[in-house]
Amino acid sequence: MKTGPNISYFASASAFIFLIATFNCATVPRYDEVHTSAKSSLNDADVFLSQKKNAEAAELIRAVLKIYPENERAKALYEKLPPQYKEAVSEIYYLGPNRGKREAEESGLLAKFAWYLPDRILDFLDIxxxxxxxxxxxxxxxxxxxxxxxxxxxxxxxxxxxxxxxxxxxxxxxxxxxxxxxxxxxxxxxxxxxxxxxxxxxxxxxxxxxxxxxxxxxxxxxxxxxxxxxxxxxxxxxHWVEFFDFLAGIFTFDVLDDDMAKTRPLNITSEQERKLYLLNTADRILHPAEIREIRREFPDLKDSEKKEFLSPENQVEKGPDKNTKRR
Structure with a gap:
């Protein structure tokens, strides 16, 4: 029995999409990976707090608290955050993905002037x-x-x-x-x-x-x-919220914290991004009973091996020591 071209095409497309979905779907994280990522993220958050990088610290603490909401160390670091960053950790964003994931940072008058037109174009494209x-x-x-x-x-x-x-x-x-x-x-x-x-x-x-x-x-x-x-x-x-942000931007008001002239990207390394992704994935796809099991099996988030990390702008490649003598 011959199959029509439409049926063959549909079957081929279905198989193709299935393969893509199979190879790209989020992997269920292991319990020990979640625990290690949470512990390491708190270490990094502690360092960020010492560097006064509160937005970066808040991002890491928020992810850990999703898995360990009652952990004493996570709550202690949360208490070190300034009030506005505490709100960012616990707040439900009613604006959702409209809000930019950037940190407010004022720039000079010349930079604001240079970014004015690009920011308006980007705000328009956001609509x-x-x-x-x-x-x-x-x-x-x-x-x-x-x-x-x-x-x-x-x-x-x-x-x-x-x-x-x-x-x-x-x-x-x-x-x-x-x-x-x-x-x-x-x-x-x-x-x-x-x-x-x-x-x-x-x-x-x-x-x-x-x-x-x-x-x-x-x-x-x-x-x-x-x-x-x-x-x-x-x-x-x-996106109507983006439309209002565009109108406000004409008068230099950045409602959604996404203008290049007034914000900076979060200074988070690729390894920290990986741990954030793992924690957020665990929060999304694991059943609450599985989250509780992680806390039972791995309750400790204390800093046993505190390691200082370098933020991206401080990561300088070391050259050979000029004072090293060759034999």
Whole structure:
């Protein structure tokens, strides 16, 4: 029996997407890895605090407290943070991924003038996101906000395009959602890579900006539409919070802390990024009972081997010692 070209194409595309999803999905972290990352992150946070780099310290402490919320050492380091950074650790971001992950830092008048036009262009580009979806999928979704939506969609796709918060790259996403208004049962596993990285792993019914998916992955306040059939689809969205940030930026107000002229990137090494990713992945994909098991098996986060690390700008490659004598 011969199969039609459409069926063969669908089968090939499905196999291709399955392989991509298999090789790129987040690996479930081992318990000992989570513990080691938490302990090391607290060591690094302690050093950051001594260097007055409170934003970096807060980022590490936040990740550890997700796994060890009652740990005495983590809470002690948290208490050393200035009040505004304590709020950043414990706060639910109702603005979600609209807010930039940068630290406020005033620059000179000349730098502000030089960055004014580039910042306005970037703010404008932040307003829109659009991507092409490739992979098995079917359905349509439309939303004014995620609290007022209609959706009947399922897909296992690789998405290419311009994603929110200046992420030019691709996303792997497996999702299924169906419902009306804020009551839309959804199960989603997604990961974005490119000029910005983010991921999600969550299932729930009632949508609110407090959900983890709207803290880092999706914009609760955006308006958009997506549709897909067989192996192709499209998604487009307008981000209204970014629109207001663009308007405010014209008058030099940086509502979302994402202007180059007024902020700096967090000074975190690639190794610290890896540990943050592991801790955040554990928080997203492990069952609460598994998180409790980690705390039972590995309760100690005390600093037994404190090692000083060098922040990226202080990492200087050492040359040969000129005073060393050759024999």
């Amino acid at each position: 829109f996101s659009v991507n092409v979806k490739v992979g098995p999928q079917f359905g349509v979704s439309a939303w004014v906000t995620r609290g007022f939506q209609v959706s009947l969609y399922a897909g296992n796709t690789v998405q290419l395009g311009w994603f929110q918060k200046r992420n030019l790259g691709y996303t792997e996403e497996l999702s299924a959602e169906a419902g009306l208004g804020p009551i839309v049962p959804i199960s989603i596993s997604g990961r974005s890579m490119g000029t910005g990285n983010k991921d999600a792993y969550e299932s729930f019914v009632f949508h609110s900006p407090r959900k983890k998916i709207y803290q880092n992955y999706r914009d609760y306040w955006g308006t958009g539409v997506k549709a897909g059939a067989v192996v192709a689809g499209l998604e487009a969205e307008v």
